[in-house]
Amino acid sequence: MNGEYVIGVDIGATWLRVGLSDVSGNILRKEKREIRTNHSYEVSEQIIEIVDYLFEETGLEIADLRGIGVASAGPMNVNKGELVNPTNIPLEVVPLSEPLGQRFGVDVELINDGASAVLAEQKFGEGQGYDNLVYITISTGIGGGAIVDGNLLYGKNGNAAEVGHFTIDQAGELTCGCGRPGHWEAYCSGSNIPGFVRMHLVALTAYEGDSQLVKLNGEELEEFEAKDLFDLARAGDELAEELVDELGRLNAIGFAAVTEAYDPALITVGGAVALHNPGMVLDPIRAKIHHYTQNEIPLIKITQLEEEVVLYGAIARALAI
Ligand SMILES: [Zn+2]
Structure with missing residues (x-):
């Protein structure tokens, strides 16, 4: 895959955290906002807003985005790219891979938050x-x-x-x-x-x-x-x-x-x-x-x-x- 940058997203119960990193794992800019959960697609809409903001703030080209990793509490359907009755959000289904993939034209991978954390420890901690x-x-x-x-x-x-x-x-x-x-x-x-x-x-x-x-x-x-x-x-x-x-x-x-x-x-x-x-x-x-x-x-x-x-x-x- 081409692209100079990746996006990581942490969907928590209260906070939505998004980070923009280069492909060496250096985090260039992070943003944390209170999560909005009024309807199914609001989470992905908010992620899109923040990704746009991070690229704008850093002056980097969104065309250079390689992929997006999204971590959340489960349960989730990794193949469909959506959360299903997640324990952290009061919504039945939260589609992520489809709306984010459509907007940015890159692969989006979901990962359970616990799995995500241990991966972080091995790579960065x-x-x-x-x-x-x-x-x-x-x-x-x-x-x-x-x-x-x-x-x-x-x-x-x-x-x-x-x-x-x-x-x-x-x-x-x-x-x-x-x-x-x-x-x-x-x-x-x-x-x-x-x-x-x-x-x-x-x-x-x-x-x-x-x-x-x-x-x-x-x-x-x-x-x-x-x-x-x-x-x-x-x-x-x-x-x-x-x-x-x-x-x-x-x-x-x-x-x-x-x-x-x-x-x-x-x-x-x-x-x-x-x-x-x-x-x-x-x-x-x-x-x-x-x-x-x-x-x-x-x-x-x-x-x-x-x-x-x-x-x-x-x-x-x-x-x-
Ligand atoms: Zn239990």
Whole structure:
């Protein structure tokens, strides 16, 4: 394929990120805008607007575009080039390859956001030089991507390494967003940590210690967020510390299952919950993972690509077109 430049797109729940890169992977210009989802084609229309803007701003020729990589949470139909009931956007179908391909006359490839992130780690991040690595995001949800023996895992529908839906609790006390009980994400993701805290407070019959958590009234508990738990633990609240530690134990079970499944040498970790609380999230995992896996423990690191890891992966996918 000819062309000097590629475009990478990260479709998130709130943000649409688009990057313009040269074919060596140097990102020349990026733009982040709040995503609009009033109708099916609005996402592609907005991507077109931003691509036009990036070429205009850089003074480069749009005729020199080689290809476009688009990363999003699934589910997606990679062959049709569209998202189908995606978890991040309130639309049934989001056509991407057809409208973008028609407008720019280039190939458009879709990729699951977890797969995109691990690709980014290998090309641009901590995973350079690694053939066996996994990326895990602990964010609103929990997701992942895996490269095994140098091969990026896709699976029959592009949904390999949906690690957030590993069952970590057979009793299934909490129910996942996917509707099934006991999944990792139902306990440890940003949107589910408040439910995890409420479950523990209900079970707590007589607490003798001094904790802000037990003083929360009904309304405060309704509004309680994952961030509040970490803030309390950071301030030395004993019960909050205990719950953060228990979350760490559950995360260690998830990381152990990942280690058994993919035998990675490196696991990089991103997502808002991990990026904002790196020590409180990773330290208990590192301390406890050996209780749950027999495999050699991988290196576990926070991603250096931060919030842009998926965008970098979309660019890496476009570079492979
Ligand atoms: Zn689930």
